[in-house]
Amino acid sequence: MFRNYLDKIERDEDVRKNLIELRKLLKIEPGSAAWQRDRQRCLSLMLKLLKHEDAKVRKNAALILGEMGCQDALDALFYAYECEEKLFVKSAYLTAMSQLDYRTYLNAFRERMEELMQMEMTPENQKHLNEELKLLRDMLLIVEKPVKHTFTGYSVPSEMILLTSPGMEQLTIGVMPRNVRDAAKAMRGGVRILAERPGELFGIRTVKGFMFRFCANPLKATDYQAVAAAIYSAGLTDYLKKRHEGDGPFYFRIDLRTKLVLNEKSQYVKRLGAELERLSGHHLQNSASNYECELRITENKQGQYSVYLILHTIADSRFSYRRNAIATSMHPVKAAEVVSIVSEYLADDADVLDPFCGTATLLIERYRKKKAAHLYGVDIFGEAIDGARENASLANVPSYFINKDFAEFSHSYTFDEVLTELPAGSDKMTPDVLMILYKNFVRKLNQWMTPGGYAIVVTTEKEYLLSLAARSGYLKAEKEWALSGKKTQYVVVLRYRG
Incomplete structure (x- = not known):
């Protein structure tokens, strides 16, 4: 089968279709003997196709080189990436290079990312530029882990929700310092409080997590642009800076809890994250793996969105003794x-x-x-x-x-x-x-x-x-x-x- 597809591609027979079939086969049998026998032939052929006039042929050829793990193709992929004019193909080159050792080109990737952040986005280019920007950032973060911010907001007054198991709300209030109990209100699965000194609450052992409420009211408009504008206008960047030390952007992820189906939810999160980056001048950067804060957006019965902030910069030392656990260990x-x-x-x-x-x-x-x-x-x-x-x-x-x-x-x-x-x-x-x-x-x-x-x-x-x-x-x-x-x-x- 491998040779059959390669033969057809070499004869210039329906190249785009046969490349797609070749990719499917590679995913099913990535390390088969047939692939190994024809590896060099496939490598040479894919390198030639990086110059093909059909953009989708170039895209699939690049992806195959990445999936094959062809380190020898790195320089050719980078050159093609720099020369490529079609935005949707540029991301394919990055996807391919992300599967290789690309550290040689870190400076070039960094410069390209800075260039993208300065570019004006239009409805026509927004999707592809955001995709390229995300790939570049993820590739850089894999090699260069960001310096995390240090939480310093232990005495900064904050409206918070202490997350608990249902039924544990009153017990949690009962172990709070006496000076804050009267201000605490139980709600299902948590305790709401305006904490003058949040640090007094971080040691409560029955709390499953801490959410900060920085958006005063639920958001009535729920399209991603309106939600991004509301979050940014509520002062998210300043809110984070007031509670942290350290330079550089804040990396965040979005936890969307709505009625949207999975595919719609995924698209919404991508667009919302990209819009927040744009509005903040990239002082906020969306990262699914290297985040230090989390935006939890939940839909209420009226279809409105409530927005909360979870800070992973807060050191949790309550259970630091728990170095060992087995599958059946109690949390x-x-x-x-x-x-x-x-x-x-x-x-x-x-x-x-x-x-x-x-x-x-x-x-x-x-x-x-x-x-x-x-x-x-x-x-x-x-x-x-x-x-x-x-x-x-x-x-x-x-x-x-x-x-x-x-x-x-x-x-x-x-x-x-x-x-x-x-x-x-x-x-x-x-x-x-x-x-x-x-x-x-x-x-x-x-x-x-x-x-x-x-x-x-x-x-x-x-x-x-x-x-x-x-x-x-x-x-x-x-x-x-x-x-x-x-x-x-x-x-x-x-x-x-x-």
Whole structure:
């Protein structure tokens, strides 16, 4: 097939169509023996086609050279790029060179980018110039990582939304500094507040993220040009500068949450990003991979857009101890939520056991909430135990970890609390296996626990756990809460009567 297409192209038979078919074949079989045999022939032919009179032939020839990874073609591609008059083809040369080692031409790319930023855009050239500009920027950023700005806005008054899981709003307000609680208002999935000193809030452990509200009202006009104009007029550039140190442009991305279908959304984001760049004189630059701030645009029930700013320049050190994690590890914010929900059942100086401890996130957050006398973690996976030891050491949390199956673990004294997340169903953890595990867990509670103590369990199988507890004769259900998330989980508190 490869030779057949090459033969037709050499005979000048329907060149454009055969190049397209050749590209399809290259994507399906990129490293096949047939390609390797005809690689040099294909390279020579594509280099000749870079001078073809048909612009679309030049475009496809360039793309094939890039997809083949032909480093020998770099100089020819760059020369063709500089000579090309058709704007839509120039981007193809850049796409091809982006798959090669193009560092030789960084200065030339930088000069071209500066030239593009000064050019007047018209409805006719806007699409292709923006595409070329984006490719150049992405290529430069891959090699020359931008110097990030430093966040300094810890004491700059800001209207903010603290993102939380649904149901965690009031608990989050409850742990705020006393001087700001009265100004906080709960909303579904977050807390709105005008913070005089935002830095006071960054340490709250149940917060999933921080959004800054710099556009006062929802935007009624939702076409990309009107939205870009409204965002720029709201003073986005000055807002960022007031809260940061450092020179250079601010790199941003756009998170658009609207009813638009995927293709429409993608086009809208590209156009909106390009328009913001233009309005700001390129002090704002759109980058999907090297961004330091994020514009989150959400559509409300009335079809209006609300615009928020997320700053990735804010250093989050709340969970810096968490150097190790495994696939089943609990997210630290979720662990903080769990211990906040059940805080009334946590005792100071308690002896605490987690028989499915993983890398110890839940135990560490338990200790951060209230000091414990002794913390014990048990897990059957040695990798998890190694990670737990390091995490606990980094968190400065005194604890003991044992690599053992929970069903085989016993101890010389009993525990005031058993705090754990039980495994969920999976390919390996079939319903039958899960039922046996739950039965063994409930049976072991009778060996591990001190009378009057509490088992605090995160589970996907609430009803089954409660039925086992009721039949045990030594466990009494105290309270339960539903957790938000992709899979329905519950926190169940069981009192051990002995």
